[in-house]
Amino acid sequence: MHFGTVAHAGTTRAAALTCDGWRALAAPTARHDADAPYAAASPTADLSAFLAAGGTLGADTPLAEVLEGATVRAPLPRPAKVICCGLNYGEHIRETGRDLPSHPTLFVKYADSLVGPTDDVSLPSGTDVDWEAELAVVVGATIRSADRETAAAAIAGYTVANDVSVRDWQYRTLQWFQGKAWDDSTPTGPVVVTPDQVDPGAGLTITCRVNGEEVQRDSTVTLVFDSADLLAYISTFTTLRPGDLVLTGTPGGVGVARDPKRFLADGDVLETEVEGIGLLRNVIRLTDHTA
Template sequence: MRLVTFKYAEKLGVHLGALREDGAVLDLAAADPALQGGNMPAFIAGGTAALEHARSAMAKAPVAQGAALCAPIPRPPKNVFCVGKNYHEHAKEFAGSGFDGGAKDVVPPFPVVFSKPHTSIIAPGEKILSALDPTGGLDYEGELAVVIGRRGRGIGKAEAMQHVFGYTIVNDVTARHLQKRHSQWVLGKGLDTFCPMGPAILTADAVPDPKALRLTAHVNGEKRQDALVADLIFDIPALIEAISAGITLEPGDVIATGTPVGVGIGFTPPRFLKAGDVVRIEVTGIGVLENPVA
C-alpha cells in the first residue's frame, strides 16, 4: 500500500490517502471517518489497527478529484535524519571532489548523521529555490528514506526492522559551497525547499527485501544515479541502531539513508543545478519524486 498526504484546492487542511497504480489518489477518510485528520505521524502511531482501517477503506474510497500531493510527512516529529557518505562509490566520489572538508577517511568508520529541519521539506512538484544558495553550488542527492513506525530507544540491529513502517524518497538537495564553508552540514543542506519528499510511503509489508530496491535519479532526462540499496555501507538496521542508541525514535520519524554515486560534484567540472532544471528520482515500488529548480 502506498499512503499519501494530500490537499484539495477548495478545502482547508490535509487528508490521508492512498496512491493507486494509475496515479489516482483515493480519499481514505471519505470512506472511513476514523481516518480523518490527515496527520500521518498520528496515523502511523495507530499501528496495525490503523493500517487495517486504511486497507478496508481502499476498497470503497472515492478518487480525490483535483487532489494535490503534499510531502507524505510534511512535519515529522523531529528534523529529518540524514546519512552522509553511505554508498562506497559515492564516498570515493565525495572524497575526490574537494568538498569533503579534509576528512581523513574515504569510507567512514561510523555513520555520518546530520539533519534537515522540517522547513526544508517540500512536496512532489514544488520548486527547489536555487536563489537561497547564493554561491551557485546547488546539487541533488537521490535517497531512499525509512519511516519509523514504532517508538524505541536502544534498538538493536536484530529488532530494527520491526520498527520500520515503510519507505519514501528524499532529495537531499545541497548547497555544496555552504556545506564546505561551514564544515557541519546543516547550513548547506537544511535551507528552505532543500528536502523534497514523496510521493508516497510504501508500507513495509510490501517490501520483502529493501536491499533489492533500486534508486535512479535523472536531471533533465539524463540518468545520473542508479544503484541498489544493497550497496549501502551501513544498512538500515545499522542506521536505526546507531541513531536510536541515545535518541528516541518515534512514529513518523524519517531517516534518509544516503545517496549513491553520480551527484553533480562527481563530474569534472561539477554539474550544478540551475533554474529550469528538473530532478526526477525513482525508487522501486514507491514511485517518482520530481521537482523543478526555480
C-alpha cells in the same frame, strides 16, 4: 500498501491509495505514546500526525471516505525529526576520496526543508546546488536503544527523497548542516510503501535524472548501513517516534564530485526515482533573494 498525504477540499488528509483512488485514513482508536508530538493535531490531518497519534500502516489500516480530486503532497509534512546519513554508498564514498566508515555520518534537517513530489525546489541564485537521490525510511514505532531486530520491526515504510544540497554553504565549515537544511529544498514522496511491498535489502534501483539525463544509478543493496542499522544506531542517542523520517544517503554521481563540477541551474527538472516506490519530479527555482 501505499500511503500518503493529500490535499482535498481545502485541507490535507492522511490517505491510502486504493483501487478506488485515495481514501482517507480513519482516526486511530488509541494513542500508543502519550508523549508523541502533535498530540493536539487531528489524527487524519496528515500522515505525520496520523502516525504520531498512534496510527499504523498496513492492510488492516481503517479507511474512510474516497477523496475525489485529491492532490498528492509531501507524505510526511511535519515529522518531529528528520535525520540523514551521508556517505553510505560505496561508490559515493570512493568518489569523495574517503575510506568506508565504521559508523554512520549523520546530520539533521527540519520539517521546513521538506517539499512534495511535484513542488518547486526554491533556493537563492548564485549558490552551488547539487542533487542527491535517496531512499528514506519512515519510523512507525517508538524505539530507544533498539537492537537491529527491534529497529527493523519499527519501520512503517519507505519513501523517496532528494537531499538537495547547497555545496558552497556545506563546505564553509567541517559541519554540513548549513548546506543541508535550507527551507523548501528537500523533495519527498510520492507515497510511503509498507515493508511487505518493498525490500531495500533485496536491492531497489535508485536513480536521479537532470533534464532527462541520468546522473545517478545504484541499488540499495550496496548501502553500507541499511535501514535497520541506521534506526538502531540513531535510537542509541535519541528516541525515534512514529512519523520520524530517516534519509539513508545518496549513491555516486553527485555534481560536486565531477570534473568539472556540475550544479543545478534555474529551471532544471530534477527527477528522483526508487524502484517500487515512485518518482519525484521537481523544478529548480533559483531566485534573487540574498543567500
